[in-house]
Amino acid sequence: MAAFKLNSVLRRQLFVGRVAIVTGGATGIGGMITNELVTLGCRVVIAARNEDRLKEFATTVNKNTGHDLVYPIRCNIRKEEEVSELMSKTVKQFGKIDYLVNNGGGQFASQTEDISAKGWHAVVETNLTGTFYCLKHVYDKYMKKHGGSIVNIIADIYKGFPGMAHTGAARAGVENLCKTLAVEWAKNGVRINCVAPGIIYSETAEANYGQKGMFESQLYRIPAWRLGDTSEVSSVVCFLLSPGASYVSGNTVYIDGAQHLYKSTYEVEQHSNYPPPNYPTTEATTPKSKL
Numbered sequence: 001m002a003a004f005k006l007n008s009v010l011r012r013q014l015f016v017g018r019v020a021i022v023t024g025g026a027t028g029i030g031g032m033i034t035n036e037l038v039t040l041g042c043r044v045v046i047a048a049r050n051e052d053r054l055k056e057f058a059t060t061v062n063k064n065t066g067h068d069l070v071y072p073i074r075c076n077i078r079k080e081e082e083v084s085e086l087m088s089k090t091v092k093q094f095g096k097i098d099y100l101v102n103n104g105g106g107q108f109a110s111q112t113e114d115i116s117a118k119g120w121h122a123v124v125e126t127n128l129t130g131t132f133y134c135l136k137h138v139y140d141k142y143m144k145k146h147g148g149s150i151v152n153i154i155a156d157i158y159k160g161f162p163g164m165a166h167t168g169a170a171r172a173g174v175e176n177l178c179k180t181l182a183v184e185w186a187k188n189g190v191r192i193n194c195v196a197p198g199i200i201y202s203e204t205a206e207a208n209y210g211q212k213g214m215f216e217s218q219l220y221r222i223p224a225w226r227l228g229d230t231s232e233v234s235s236v237v238c239f240l241l242s243p244g245a246s247y248v249s250g251n252t253v254y255i256d257g258a259q260h261l262y263k264s265t266y267e268v269e270q271h272s273n274y275p276p277p278n279y280p281t282t283e284a285t286t287p288k289s290k291l
């Protein structure tokens with residue numbers, strides 16, 4: 001019992017005096033990361049495009065905790081000058097940036113051949129280039145001299161990302177960038193890792209796919225036979241940021257109930273359009289071609 005009490009005291013103090021930036025930090029997974037960091041004593045700058053939503057979230061958390069721990073800054077991560085300002089304003093306001101969580105991002109579902117050039121650029125510029133801007137400017141403005149810890153939220157790209165090729169390509173780019181920076185910036189005391197969520201329920205995430213129940217319809221593809229919840233992502237993010245992960249860098253942690261080892265969210269319909277095999281086939285093994 002005494003040990004448990006000590007633990008909970010330590011837990012509350014884990015990030016006291018620390019400062020984090022969480023992009024997309026007012027909704028879904030990002031909102032839960034902000035909440036958990038605040039619970040651990042951290043001050044958190046939340047950054048996204050929708051300023052009203054940022055302000056409302058910050059006001060609610062600050063009212064609930066009785067402390068001004070959450071600070072909203074409007075920022076579209078696709079615009080380099082806004083990202084640069086986000087980092088400068090944070091250093092000016094709080095004197096430091098210990099942690100960066102690159103969580104802001106997203107995509108839409110589409111067959112690859114139906115993605116327009118504009119749609120491709122929107123997704124790649126948000127998820128890959130936006131993350132690059134955040135990394136470059138947090139390094140320039142603080143972490144180059146002082147070190148820090150970074151977590152990038154990517155996605156389950158273990159088997160590619162059929163049905164969302166743009167985000168698969170962008171997130172794979174972020175994962176590779178993470179490996180590069182884990183090496184290049186080690187000399188500056190910077191650790192950097194990725195977290196790859198499977199299907200994590202939040203109202204905003206599900207709304208993006210336009211249909212209530214869409215996420216639940218995927219349960220049979222997940223060995224855990226349930227969706228993830230946002231706190232199951234935030235706890236891993238906080239661990240990776242914390243001194244508990246002081247020798248961990250350049251890694252990706254999948255948070256997906258083992259889905260990356262099982263079924264993707266994409267169905268391949270039966271067809272006979274591959275070049276024929278060199279073994280005798282029957283009617284049953286050669287369905288009619290639709291081509």
Ligand SMILES: CCCCCCC/C=C/C(=O)SCCNC(=O)CCNC(=O)[C@H](O)C(C)(C)COP(=O)(O)OP(=O)(O)OC[C@H]1O[C@@H](n2cnc3c(N)ncnc32)[C@H](O)[C@@H]1OP(=O)(O)O
Nearest residue numbers: 105106107108116118119122123126198199205208214265
């Ligand atoms: C079946 C179950 C699947 C489970 C998968 C679970 C894995 C992943 C889950 C998640 O990531 S949940 C998080 C969801 N949240 C978000 O995605 C929020 C952020 N998303 C966005 O902001 C957009 O999707 C965006 C495209 C990344 C950026 O949008 P932005 O506001 O900058 O651009 P738009 O002006 O809206 O669009 C630009 C361009 O993009 C094309 N496009 C956009 N949406 C669609 C769509 N729904 N379908 C087809 N194409 C789309 C389109 O070309 C747009 O240009 P215009 O045609 O509008 O001129």
Ligand SMILES: NC(=O)C1=CN([C@@H]2O[C@H](COP(=O)(O)OP(=O)(O)OC[C@H]3O[C@@H](n4cnc5c(N)ncnc54)[C@H](OP(=O)(O)O)[C@@H]3O)[C@@H](O)[C@H]2O)C=CC1
Nearest residue numbers: 024027028029048049050076077104105106199200204205
């Ligand atoms: N939920 C899930 O199942 C999964 C989620 N993910 C990823 O996790 C992250 C969080 O998603 P989740 O919480 O589920 O969904 P949300 O839709 O709630 O979160 C997306 C957040 O990103 C912000 N954002 C989007 N574009 C930009 C931009 N250009 N600049 C700044 N902020 C931006 C949004 O704020 P605003 O619109 O105000 O800018 C929003 O707060 C995303 O990167 C998502 O793709 C990955 C795999 C699975």
